[in-house]
Amino acid sequence: MHEARRPVGRRRDRIRPIIERLAVEHADAKIALEFRNPVELLISVMLSAQTTDVNVNRVTATLFEKYRRPEDYLAVPRDELEQDVYATGFFRQKAKSIQGAMRVLLDEFGGEVPTTIDELLRLPGVARKTANVVAAELGNPQGIVVDTHVRRLSQRLGLTRQEDPVKIERDLVKLVPRADWGRFPHLLIWHGRRVCDARNPRCEDCVLTDLCPSSRVELDEVAELP
Numbered sequence: 101m102h103e104a105r106r107p108v109g110r111r112r113d114r115i116r117p118i119i120e121r122l123a124v125e126h127a128d129a130k131i132a133l134e135f136r137n138p139v140e141l142l143i144s145v146m147l148s149a150q151t152t153d154v155n156v157n158r159v160t161a162t163l164f165e166k167y168r169r170p171e172d173y174l175a176v177p178r179d180e181l182e183q184d185v186y187a188t189g190f191f192r193q194k195a196k197s198i199q200g201a202m203r204v205l206l207d208e209f210g211g212e213v214p215t216t217i218d219e220l221l222r223l224p225g226v227a228r229k230t231a232n233v234v235a236a237e238l239g240n241p242q243g244i245v246v247d248t249h250v251r252r253l254s255q256r257l258g259l260t261r262q263e264d265p266v267k268i269e270r271d272l273v274k275l276v277p278r279a280d281w282g283r284f285p286h287l288l289i290w291h292g293r294r295v296c297d298a299r300n301p302r303c304e305d306c307v308l309t310d311l312c313p314s315s316r317v318e319l320d321e322v323a324e325l326p
């Protein structure tokens with residue numbers, strides 16, 4: 101990665117154009133997990149720990165036909181659910197967490213998925229990252245989800261100097277307008293996948309090259325880009 105950090109102005113002044121340009125560039129950016137309702141969203145996010153979204157979607161395509169309501173996950177023996185989520189890895193822990201979460205959903209929330217972080221954290225097996233993703237997807241973002249792409253791009257774009265995801269999130273929520281908390285991570289994730297690759301960022305094709313202190317394109321070349 102290009103180490104020299106070139107001057108591109110204050111991050112407060114750059115954040116809006118960064119969001120606006122990414123929103124145009126990645127108008128289709130959204131969560132890659134497939135789900136039809138809040139319960140399926142919750143299960144998908146729980147299953148996505150330590151595996152890819154593609155893998156989760158492959159498993160849930162059949163899982164969600166078999167299990168339609170929270171009660172359905174509790175109506176089978178644990179080992180049957182373990183087999184059904186086996187391909188996502190950590191299947192014992194995931195099956196246990198899903199049954200625990202469905203139990204609490206039914207006992208305390210009337211079978212509905214809550215939308216606040218505090219309530220979501222009461223579900224067994226739901227950690228802060230899962231709660232953040234679910235709340236944001238349900239239209240109630242209360243933080244900014246920091247995954248590996250969000251971490252890398254925030255650092256490259258000079259939006260944070262932190263390494264720890266919790267501290268990065270703290271910087272981002274001060275900077276990003278609250279209305280954009282939900283879509284901001286998706287924009288960075290899609291930009292990270294499509295353009296700002298971890299090993300080989302395509303700065304010459306990047307819409308942020310004049311706003312990015314880590315760009316490999318020299319400033320005097322930016323004016324000449326198409």
Ligand code: SF4
Pocket residue numbers: 256257295296297301302303306307308309312313314315316
């Ligand atoms: S210019 Fe774009 S591709 Fe290059 S480091 Fe910055 S954000 Fe990533």
